[in-house]
Every structure is written in structure tokens, then in C-alpha cells.
Amino acid sequence: MKADKNDWITEQVHPHTRKLDQMTAMEIVQVMSQEDHRIAVAVAAILPTIAAAIDNITEKIRGGGRLFYVGAGTSGRLGVLDASECPPTFGTDPALVQGLIAGGDHALRFPVEGAEDSPEAGKRDLIERSFQKDDFLVGIAASGKTPYVRGALEYGVMLGTTTAAITCNPGSPLGQLADYALEVETGPEILMGSTRLKAGTAQKLILNMLSTGTMIRLGKTYQNLMVDLSPSNAKLRRRAQRIVAMATGVTSAEAEQALNACEGETKTAIVMLLATCDVTTARHRLNQAEGRVREALSLN
Structure with a gap:
């Protein structure tokens, strides 16, 4: 089956895993390991943009602002995880780095049907946290087009805040909307569309860099x-x-x-x-x- 030229990269069929269901356990982990090795290289290609975002986040926080992550599904869970690790690791106030996920905290453990399809919900969730211009907003979406994240980023742009988008589809709508397009080309997943795999790994690596780099720069x-x-x-x-x-x-x-x-x-x-x-x-x-x-x- 040929990939539709209009498909996002993360939704395409991997050319080397069409017989995935016939592989042995060893063959499965070998192909997964081979694909995972590509991720660090892909992230390395955008290090200057990640570093620039870290400098901006640092200045925002020094000026009294906060850092927000917004995502849906796996992307949202990774953002919440990174935000949750900041208080015990760096002694920060829980309000300083916040993770928002489409569907709320219930969506951390259970699917919430249709939650990611509402741009209005992304905006509403930021308003409920009193998001303001002096804060920094990071939208996380493997596809680069999730409506919930788009709504949040559009609200941030309207306020005049600084934004970043972590996506795995270069040239995505969210990347074009954000000040910092943190777009990593992770390629098709071994299991078509399962972006909790390579895309999720890339997102986690970038989130590690953003939060850790910022906290180091803040003297933590x-x-x-x-x-x-x-x-x-x-x-x-x-x-x-x-x-x-x-x-x-x-x-x-x-x-x-x-x-x-x-x-x-x-x-x-x-x-x-x-x-x-x-x-x-x-x-x-x-x-x-x-x-x-x-x-x-x-x-x-």
C-alpha cells in the first residue's frame, strides 16, 4: 500500500514493517530499536531552536511568568508528566510549570472521546488557569494540527505571548503558528499512526531539554x-x-x-x-x- 501524498508523515505506513504481524519478538524489538536510534539524531537537528526557546522561557520566568504545556492524548500526558516532575526535582511552585491535557485529569488514565477536537476547549482551559501575556506556551502535538492545541496557541498569539510548538511533521499548521517551531521529522511509526512510539520519544526528549535547560539557567x-x-x-x-x-x-x-x-x-x-x-x-x-x-x- 502506497502512502497517500497528502498524509502527514506520522500517519504514513512504514515501508519496512508491512509484515510486522509475522515478526518474532526478537525481530520486533530489533526494528523498534533501529527506529528509536534515529530519534536523537532528528532532535539534534533542531537544537539551536530548542536553545533559543529555553532562553526565552528563562526570561519569561525571571519576569514573573509561567510555563504552560498543552496537548491531547500521549502528547498531553507527556506535558503533564514533565510539569509534574519540576516541583520535586527543582523545588518549584506547582503553578510555575503547568501541563494541560484535553479532557482534563481524567484523560491522563482514560480516553475522553472528542476532547482533542475542540479549539474552544484549549482556549477555555488556559483562561481557567489565568494564562496571560507574560507566560510562555508550548503546544505539543505529533501531527501538528490537533484542534485543542491549535485553539490554545491561537489564544496565546492573540494575547501576544511567546509560543512554541513541538510536532513531528515539519511545516505543520501549529509549527507555522508558533514563534518556535520545534519540529522533528521522526518518520512513519512501525505501527502506523501509533505516535506514542517514536513521536512520543522525540517529544519527551525535547520536553526534558526545555524544562531542565530552563531550570539550570534559573540557577536551580x-x-x-x-x-x-x-x-x-x-x-x-x-x-x-x-x-x-x-x-x-x-x-x-x-x-x-x-x-x-x-x-x-x-x-x-x-x-x-x-x-x-x-x-x-x-x-x-x-x-x-x-x-x-x-x-x-x-x-x-
């Missing part, structure tokens, strides 16, 4: 350590202790003692130990340095 790391994590459970408390010990060279017991003195504030504990100062002074230094540990350590 010291060296390559996540020094702004929220130690909200036993695992994260152990990680915070290890991070303080690694960053300062003290023993685990000394790191734990410093964290207790700082009420679990990893950054504060590091500055207190390396600058040999008290908790209040360490916090003051960090405030002066806008939360950047390296700059806080250089202050007199």
Missing part, C-alpha cells in the same frame, strides 16, 4: 547537582544529604546536620558550609545572587 543547579530539590520523602532526603556532602566535601553526618539547621534547604546548607557562615547569612547571600549558589559563594 550547582555544578551538575540538583540543589533546589524538595526533600519531601525519605529517598529525596537521602539525595539532598548526598548532594550537600558531594558539593562541600563534608561527611554524611555533617551534611545531615547542616540540612537540619537549614530546614532541609539544600542550597542554603551548601552555601553555609562552603562560605563558613550561619543560616541567615547563607540565605541572604542566595537572595542577593537570585538563588545561584556559585554567585552566592563569590559574594563578600
